[in-house]
Structure formats: C-alpha cells, structure tokens
Amino acid sequence: MNKVKISAKNIDVFYGDKQALFDVSMDMYEKEVTALIGPSGCGKSTFLRCINRMNDVIDICSVKGNVSIDGHDIYDKSIRVESLRENVGMVFQKPNPFPKSIYENIAYGPRIHGMANSKTDIDEIVENSLQKAALFDEVKDRLHQPGTGLSGGQQQRLCIARAISVNPEIILMDEPCSALDPIATAKIEELMNELKKEFTIIIVTHSMQQAARVSTKTGFFHLGKLIEVDSTETIFSNPGNQKTQDYITGRFG
C-alpha cells in the first residue's frame, strides 16, 4: 500500500451563495491513479481544482476546509501558490497549448521557475518531457512550429509534456480525453499507465470505462457530495452505496 500523498478534509466550496461541495474528505495515494467520477455538475472538477488552488483564480469562489500534501496545508498563508502549482501540474479538458512553438510551450515552465541555466539545459528538459509524454518522435522535426498546429491528441500530449516539464509530484487531469477521438484517448490512457510510476495522478472523467481502465482508486461524487471512495475494483463490482450502484449501471447521469 502506497502512502497518502494528498489529504483533503471537510472541504466546502462556495461559488458566491451557491455551495458546490459539501464536506468532502478524501485521501489520495502516492504513485497511483485516482479517478473521480460522477454526473455533470457533481463537483468533481471543483474538487480537483482545490488541489492546486486553481479556484483562487475565480473571484467569487471560496474554499473552506483543509487540503494537505505530504502533511503540509496548502491553504496555509506561508505557502506560495506559484510553488504549489510548480509541484502540482494540471492538464485541462480542452487542450490549451500556448500560441507559441512546441519548444517554447515546454520551455515556459522551466524558464519562469529558473530551472535551467543554459540553452542545453532547456533543450534537455524539452526532449525529456516530450519523451515522457510519448510525443517526441512525432514532433522532433518540427519543434519550432506552433503547438496549435498539432492534432487534438498531440496537443493534449503536448500539454501533458508541458505539465511534467517542471518535475511536479502530482498531475491533475480534468477530463483530459473528453475532446479526443478513441485512438488519441487510448494513447493518453497508455501514457497514464507509464506516468503513474513517477507521478501521483488524479483524473476527473466522465467515462466509467476509462476510470475502470486506468485507476487504482475511484471516488464517486453526486450533487456536491463524495458518496463513496474505494478501490476501483470494489466500486465497479461491489459498490457500497445504492447511488453508486445506480450510476455505474447507468440508471442516471
């Protein structure tokens, strides 16, 4: 059993007056894939964005409760949100490469965090990250062409390469395959199996099959509440809660 990497306790999230998450507590383990499933609007993405404090970006959003990584409270005043996000990478629903070259997309993070001193260092980081994201062979001849010119699946792998370029420990993925075709999806899932050897991965997904394929643990959200969290096998074969049962058998959602 791996050790607990991320621990969320009694999380409430409000958008203005509207409460989006109700008292969510959940542990996520090191070097595993944890999947968050549930119908649209159930709060699974909101929960994900608490882990790298992306909700801070939204003015009307307020978070109560406690999230700690390796035992350190990430909402503590002494924590710099930039360093937190350096440590917790994120991949979004829609591929969002910057309108720059492939090379510059990946060099972006290492540059702003001063992780490389010379061009050769950056070259190395770019190549390594692309290798890890299983994209290098496809783009090695056109590193200096715009990242937006790649196909959707390639763009998403570019975004994964960008996320791992700063050596995070955790990668958050917010429905990373929802804009991709099945072949590109299969590639990303394969990649996640590789990446989990090195990173702790939390993935929000709409597809129960995907959760079943890639994850070790699965949490089921419904109407802002965490209904059940357990090993993926248990959730899909023998859930403890009737709502989970109904959802995975397709009775709602």
Place this chain on the structure above:
Amino acid sequence: MGLFLILLILTIGAFGFFIGRLKAIKLRSASQKKITSLNHYYGYYIAIFAIVPSLLVFLAITAFQGYIVEVYVLSDFIDLNPNLLASDKNLLLAQIINTSEGIKLFDEISPLITDAVDKYIYIEELIDTLTYVIVLSVAGLLSLFAYVKIKSNLDSRKFVESFLLILFFTCSLVAIMTTVGIIFSLLYETLKFFSQVPITDFLFGLNWSPQRVFVRDSGDLDTRDLQNAFGALPLFAGTFLIAFIAMCVAIPVGLMTAIYLAEYASPNLRDWAKPIIEILAGIPTVVYGFFAALTVAPIVRDLGQNAGFTVSSESALAAGFVMGIMIIPFVSSLSDDVINSVPQSLREGSYAMGATKSETIRKVLLPAALPGIVGSFLLAVSRAIGETMIVVMAAGLAAKLTANPFDAATTITTQIVVILIGDQEFDSPKTQAAFALGLTLFIVTLLLNFIALQVVKKYTERYD
C-alpha cells in the same frame, strides 16, 4: 414648389395603397381561389409604382433644369461671342437671376440682359408647369397600370421583396460611390497640380512656401522658383514627428490601461472606468486644441527652459502630447477587448504552470493578443496622422524640416486648412497643392487602415 410636388406624389402613393388593398380585399371575397399575397402587399405594389418612378423623373428634370435654362437664356450671348468662358457664363447668369428677382447691382442694364431676364422668367415658369404635368401624370398613369395588373395570381409579395432588395443595395452603394467620388475629385485636382509642379519636387522637395505663388504672379520670380515652393517633405516630417510623439504617449499609457482593465480591475470597476476613458475620444478636438495651446504648451516651454532647452512657445511636443492623450482610448479600448478575448483556458494553463499574473500577461496573453494590439496601434496612428485642430492651435504653422520636438512644426492637415482658408482661385497651384496633400494623406491612412484590418482579421481567425 419641389416640396409641394413631392407631397402630392406621396399623397398619390398613399391613396394608391388604400385602393390596392381594397381591390385585394374584394378579390379575396369574390373569388374562391386563394390570393397569393396578403392584402397590404397589393397596396404597396401600387404605392411603389406611384412613387418611385415619378420621383426619379422629378430628380432627372431637376438635374437638367439648370443646363436647359442656361442654354436657352444665354443663347443670344453665345451667338455674339461663341468663346464665352464658363466663369463668364456663370457671372451673366447670376446677373440675370438677380435682376429677375429685383436686385439691382448695376445702374444700367443692357437691353440684352433685359431680354434675357424675360426669357429666364418665361422658361422657369414653363419648366415648372411641365414638371408638374409630367411627374403627376407618370404617378397617376403608373398607379392605374398597377391597379389594372392586380389579379389574384399576382405575386405582389415577391415584388415588394425585390423592391426592398434594390433599395438596400442602392443605399449601400451610396457610401461606396461617395468614397469613389472623393478619390476622383482629389485625383483630378492633384493631376492638375502635378502638371505644374513635378511629383518628385512635391514628394522630395525640402522647401514649403506656397505663398510664393503670389510673388510669381506679381512678376518677380520665374516658374523655376514656383517648383521649389512645393516641397512637402517638411510637412511629412512634421506629421510623422507629431504622430510619433503622440504614439509615444498613447501606446504605453493605453496599453497599460488596457492590461489593468482586462486583467486586474474588478468587473464593477471595469464597467464604469471603460466608458469614462472612452469619453476622451468624444471630446471635440478644438477643446483639446486650446488645452494644448493654453495649458500644455506653456508648461512644456517653462519646463524645457528650466532644463536648459530652447523651446518655442508652440512646440511639436505640446501638440503631440495632447494628441497622444486624445488617442489613448483608441489604444486602450481595442486592446482591452483583444486581451479580454484571449481564451480563459490559456490563462489557466499558465497559472497552472505556477506563473504569476504579470508573467502570464507578459509571456502568454500579450503575445497571443499581439496582432489585435498592433491593429489598435495602427488605427491610432491613422487617427493621429489625420488630426488637424490640435496641431493648428498648438504646434504652429512653420514648415521646418526638423526632428526637434521642442521646435514648432506643421502637418499635412494643418497646411491644407491654411491653404484653403479665405478666398481662393481654384486654378492656382497653391490651392491644388491642398488636394495633392489630401490625396497623399488619404493614401497613407487608407494603407494603415487596410493593414490594421488585415492584422485584426488574422487575429480573429486564430482561436477557431
């Protein structure tokens, strides 16, 4: 008389509308067959036939009236002197019209003029009467024709549709034809100017002193000096100097305002700050002009003197500075929109990498929005180049070739104003020079606008 006739036509049209509708109603109740269009379309059908052709006929008669009158009234004079100049004809005609209205400018009126006055009164009355008869009969006959044509299978709805199509098309043509017309009138005078002054002298000459034309006319100088009087390079230099100073003010201030509004200001603040900044663009330029001349120019002069520069009391710096303030909203408003339209996903992507707000702005948002921002700069430049009033009031009129912002300077637009103020002979190269300047300005701003639009267009395609 024209107004009354138009009212008559419209009355016939309105009458036709009711008649047409009435006939449609009757047709509908009489026949069991379906009528193709709603009743009021039959009304419009007659109204269009009554109004449109008769108005066109009326316009045509009015357009040719002057020519007919002139030929008829002046026929005796032309018989006497076949080489009568156009300007003399106008003079004669004016005299005849004045006399017919009882205004006496001359004590003695030649019998030829008295005859012409009688002819004038006669022809005017004749044409008036004819106009009434022709226009009203066109309206009446066509209404009748349309009335007869109304049958249950007449598709008047489609007719109205195509009429409206033509109407809209004509209206859009007005703007285009106006532009074309302006270009041609500029081009015509400009070509006349270049037949007297070589184009190279105009574009590359260093000396601008159009007043010398009068000296030539008084016989002191020969034509070679005339050519040296129209070197527009100092004007181009002055224009670009002042526009450059204006952009030096407007670009940084405008861009940073835009960044603040788009990325830092709360939505509330943005909602009221943006319109207030845009008010700057709505202040009449004359007001900026005296702000520049009475407030900024003295301050610039005093500051410059304290710092040990020689500053003239009218300086390019003062005019450029105030012009820069004026065009801030052009830069800030457009750039703000452009920065705002950068997708939120790019911001989040950058924040998720651990970038701060300003890093995100500098390294992701501005590069992404760059084409649109450049577009806003170009629009602002063409505004600065075309601006007149501030320069007239605050930068002086001296056409000097200088790059010194503390010196007086003048611009293309200012010189056009200076040239065209007061009485002008329209065949003097001095006046025609204004058209050459105008055409140059038109071409430059057109090019800038074109480039700006292309850049902005390219930008909008970017995230699709």
